Amino acid sequence: MSEPQRANQQEAAIPAQPGGADARTPKRLPAGGQRGGPPWMGAGMPAERSMNFGPSARRLLARLRPHRLHLAAVITLAVASVGLSVIGPKVLGHATDLIFTGVIGRQLPAGTSAEQAVDAARAAGNDNFADMLARMDVVPGVGVDFTALGRVLLLALGLYLAASLLMWWQGWLLTGVVQRAVFGLRADVEEKLNRLPLPYFDRQPRGELLSRVTNDIDNIAQSLQQTLSQLLTSLLTVVGVLGMMFWISPLLALVALVAVPLSVLVTAQIAKRSQRRFIAQWTHTGELNGQIEEAFTGHELVKVFGRQREVEAAFHAKNEELFRASFGAQFISGIIMPAMFFIGNLSYVAIAVVGGLRVASGTMSLGDVQAFIQYSRQFTQPLTQVASMANLLQSGVASAERVFAVLDAEEQEPDPVAPARVTDPHGRVEFEHVSFRYAPDKPLIEDLSLVAEPGHTVAIVGPTGAGKTTLVNLIMRFYELDAGRITLDGVDVTTLNRDDLRGRIGMVLQDTWLFGGTIRDNIAYGRPDATEEEILAAARATFVDRFVRSLPDGYDTVIDEEGSNVSAGEKQLITIARAFLADPALLILDEATSSVDTRTEVLLQQAMAALRSERTSFVIAHRLSTIRDADLILMMEDGRIVEQGTHEQLLAAQGAYHRLYQAQFQQAVSGDDPVAVPA
Incomplete structure (x- = not known):
C-alpha cells in the first residue's frame, strides 16, 4: 500500500461494523494451513466447505482453459499410464501360472499326454485335481519354462517402467499447467488490488486480505496440483x-x-464424530495464534x-484446550486407517477362500487368483484417495471463492477517457458545496466550501473524528464525493487522471512508512529519477x-522493513526529505x-517553511504551536468548518479555536488557582 493510502488511518471517522471484525469475517481455518493430520486422513477430516461449490469450481477450472492442449496431453x-499399470498384475499372474504349471508338470510321469494325466487322476478318484489339470496347459515330465518366464517378467518390468515414465511426464506437464494458471491468477489479483478504491481496504482487515492473496492462492495451487493429478489417476485406476x-x-x-459400502459407512461414522473435535482444534489454534501475536506485538507493554x-x-x-481438542481429533480420526485395514483384510480373506475353492475346482487358474488379489488391493487405495481429494478440492474451491470475491469487488471509478490537464499550475484548491459520508446514515461533511489560494498554508485543526484527514483524502480522490466538487487550478479533480492528480501532491503522514532498502532509496522514492546531488x-x-x-x-545504511534500526523521529525526517x-x-x-523532539521540530518548521514556499500547503495539526504562521486556519467540528481565519483572528473571536487553544496550553497552577494562558 502506498504512503498516501495510509492517510485514512489517522482520523477517518469510519463507523464500526456491528459486531466488529468478527461480524464481517467469520472465523475460519487459514487456507493452506496444516489441518492436523497425515495425508491419508483426508477422508476423515471435514474440509472447509465452499458456499457455492458448483459455480466456483467451474470458474476455477475455467482458468485452465487456455492450457487445454496441455490438459488433453495430461489426460x-x-x-496410458494407468492402462499399463492395470495390465501389470494380469501379466504377473501369467508368470505365476507358468511357474505353477512347471511344478505340476515335473511331478507327472514323462511320456504321457495331458489328457492321459487327467484321466489317470479321475480314475484315482481325485476329481478336483483332474479338473485343475484340465484347465492348465501342462506338459507331463517338463518343469518350469524359464525362457517363457523370463519374457513375461521382462514384459511386466517394461510395462511398469513405461507406466512410471508416462506418469512422470504427466506430472511435469500438469505442474506447468497449474503453476501458469496460478501465476495468471496472482497477477490478476495484484492488478485488481491497484484498481480497488480505498474504502475497500477500510472494510477489510489487513490480515484477512493478505490471507486471501497469499495463503488462499497457495492453497488453490496445492489443491489443483494434487486433485487434478491424483483424482484423475485414482478414478482411472478404479475404472480399470x-x-x-x-x-x-x-x-x-x-x-x-x-x-x-462398508468402508464408506465406517469412514462416515468416524468422520462425523471427529468433525466437532477438528473444528474445536482449528478454533483453539486460531485463538492461540491470536494470543501469541498480541503478546509479541505488545511485548513492551506487557513488560511495563x-x-x-x-x-x-x-x-x-x-x-x-488445544491439546485436549487435538488429542481427541487425532485419536478418533486415526481410527479410520485401522478400520480400513481391518475391512480390507476381511475382503482379502473372503477373496482368498473363494478364489482357492475356484482354483481347486478348476474354474480359475492360480495366476488369476493372484492377479485378482492384487487388483483388490489396488481397488481400495484409490477409493480412499478419491475421498481425500474430494475434501481437498472443497478446501481449494473455498479458497478460490475468497480470491474471486476480491476479483469481483467493485472497482474505483475509471479515469476519464480524455482526461483534462492543468495547463497553468499554481496550486489553487477550491471546495464547492462538498458533501461526503462514509456510511449513508451518518453524515460527516455537509455543504463544505473553502478556497486555498496559491502559495498559502491552510491549517486544519479540530478534535479527533472531525474530518480533518478526510478533507485531504477527498482532494486526492481516495474517496468520491457525494455532492459538490473540488477543483485544482479551476479544473474539476474528477476530470483529471488520478496519477496526474496525485503526481502533483506530496504527502507526509503522522505514521511513517519506510520500505526495506537503503536510506538513499527511501528518500529517492519521492522521485526515482533524482540525481545524487x-x-x-x-x-x-x-x-x-x-x-x-x-x-x-551513511546513506547506504539498510533500513529493515519495520524501520527498527532508526528512531521514530529519524524515520519522520526521511519521509519529509x-x-x-x-x-x-x-x-x-x-x-x-509529531514524532520528533522539540529541538528538531524547530528545525523542521524552518525546513517545511522553505518546502511550503510558492506552493499550496494543507497542514493537519494537533499542536497549535506549529500552525501559528498559517495563512488560514480552519477549525472543524463534526465535518463542518465552524471557524476560519488567522491565529490572531481566531483567538480574538473567543470561539471554538480559542477554547481548543486554552485546553492545550493552559497549565494548572494548583487546585483552584487561576490558570495562565500564553498570549
Missing part, C-alpha cells in the same frame, strides 16, 4: 481395476465390492505493566544529513512533526 498420458476384476471373475468382483504471569496463564490455559540536497534541507553522517554506512525531493505543487502534512 492421454494418465490413461474394476473392469479387470469383472473380466477375471464376476463372482470375486462382487465379493470385493461388498467392502466398498508487569502482566507476564497473566499472559503466560492465558497461554497455558488455551494451550491446554538532488537527494543529498533534500537530505540536508530536512536535517536528515545530520544523523546519516553519523551512521557507519522524500516529500521535499518530490517538489510537489500541493503539499499535505498530516501531523508530520
Whole structure:
C-alpha cells in the first residue's frame, strides 16, 4: 500500500461494523494451513466447505482453459499410464501360472499326454485335481519354462517402467499447467488490488486480505496440483481395476465390492464424530495464534505493566484446550486407517477362500487368483484417495471463492477517457458545496466550501473524528464525493487522471512508512529519477544529513522493513526529505512533526517553511504551536468548518479555536488557582 493510502488511518471517522471484525469475517481455518493430520486422513477430516461449490469450481477450472492442449496431453498420458499399470498384475499372474504349471508338470510321469494325466487322476478318484489339470496347459515330465518366464517378467518390468515414465511426464506437464494458471491468477489479483478504491481496504482487515492473496492462492495451487493429478489417476485406476476384476471373475468382483459400502459407512461414522473435535482444534489454534501475536506485538507493554504471569496463564490455559481438542481429533480420526485395514483384510480373506475353492475346482487358474488379489488391493487405495481429494478440492474451491470475491469487488471509478490537464499550475484548491459520508446514515461533511489560494498554508485543526484527514483524502480522490466538487487550478479533480492528480501532491503522514532498502532509496522514492546531488540536497534541507553522517554506512545504511534500526523521529525526517525531493505543487502534512523532539521540530518548521514556499500547503495539526504562521486556519467540528481565519483572528473571536487553544496550553497552577494562558 502506498504512503498516501495510509492517510485514512489517522482520523477517518469510519463507523464500526456491528459486531466488529468478527461480524464481517467469520472465523475460519487459514487456507493452506496444516489441518492436523497425515495425508491419508483426508477422508476423515471435514474440509472447509465452499458456499457455492458448483459455480466456483467451474470458474476455477475455467482458468485452465487456455492450457487445454496441455490438459488433453495430461489426460492421454494418465490413461496410458494407468492402462499399463492395470495390465501389470494380469501379466504377473501369467508368470505365476507358468511357474505353477512347471511344478505340476515335473511331478507327472514323462511320456504321457495331458489328457492321459487327467484321466489317470479321475480314475484315482481325485476329481478336483483332474479338473485343475484340465484347465492348465501342462506338459507331463517338463518343469518350469524359464525362457517363457523370463519374457513375461521382462514384459511386466517394461510395462511398469513405461507406466512410471508416462506418469512422470504427466506430472511435469500438469505442474506447468497449474503453476501458469496460478501465476495468471496472482497477477490478476495484484492488478485488481491497484484498481480497488480505498474504502475497500477500510472494510477489510489487513490480515484477512493478505490471507486471501497469499495463503488462499497457495492453497488453490496445492489443491489443483494434487486433485487434478491424483483424482484423475485414482478414478482411472478404479475404472480399470474394476473392469479387470469383472473380466477375471464376476463372482470375486462382487465379493470385493461388498467392502466398498462398508468402508464408506465406517469412514462416515468416524468422520462425523471427529468433525466437532477438528473444528474445536482449528478454533483453539486460531485463538492461540491470536494470543501469541498480541503478546509479541505488545511485548513492551506487557513488560511495563508487569502482566507476564497473566499472559503466560492465558497461554497455558488455551494451550491446554488445544491439546485436549487435538488429542481427541487425532485419536478418533486415526481410527479410520485401522478400520480400513481391518475391512480390507476381511475382503482379502473372503477373496482368498473363494478364489482357492475356484482354483481347486478348476474354474480359475492360480495366476488369476493372484492377479485378482492384487487388483483388490489396488481397488481400495484409490477409493480412499478419491475421498481425500474430494475434501481437498472443497478446501481449494473455498479458497478460490475468497480470491474471486476480491476479483469481483467493485472497482474505483475509471479515469476519464480524455482526461483534462492543468495547463497553468499554481496550486489553487477550491471546495464547492462538498458533501461526503462514509456510511449513508451518518453524515460527516455537509455543504463544505473553502478556497486555498496559491502559495498559502491552510491549517486544519479540530478534535479527533472531525474530518480533518478526510478533507485531504477527498482532494486526492481516495474517496468520491457525494455532492459538490473540488477543483485544482479551476479544473474539476474528477476530470483529471488520478496519477496526474496525485503526481502533483506530496504527502507526509503522522505514521511513517519506510520500505526495506537503503536510506538513499527511501528518500529517492519521492522521485526515482533524482540525481545524487538532488537527494543529498533534500537530505540536508530536512536535517536528515545530520544523523546519516553519523551512521557507519551513511546513506547506504539498510533500513529493515519495520524501520527498527532508526528512531521514530529519524524515520519522520526521511519521509519529509522524500516529500521535499518530490517538489510537489500541493503539499499535505498530516501531523508530520509529531514524532520528533522539540529541538528538531524547530528545525523542521524552518525546513517545511522553505518546502511550503510558492506552493499550496494543507497542514493537519494537533499542536497549535506549529500552525501559528498559517495563512488560514480552519477549525472543524463534526465535518463542518465552524471557524476560519488567522491565529490572531481566531483567538480574538473567543470561539471554538480559542477554547481548543486554552485546553492545550493552559497549565494548572494548583487546585483552584487561576490558570495562565500564553498570549
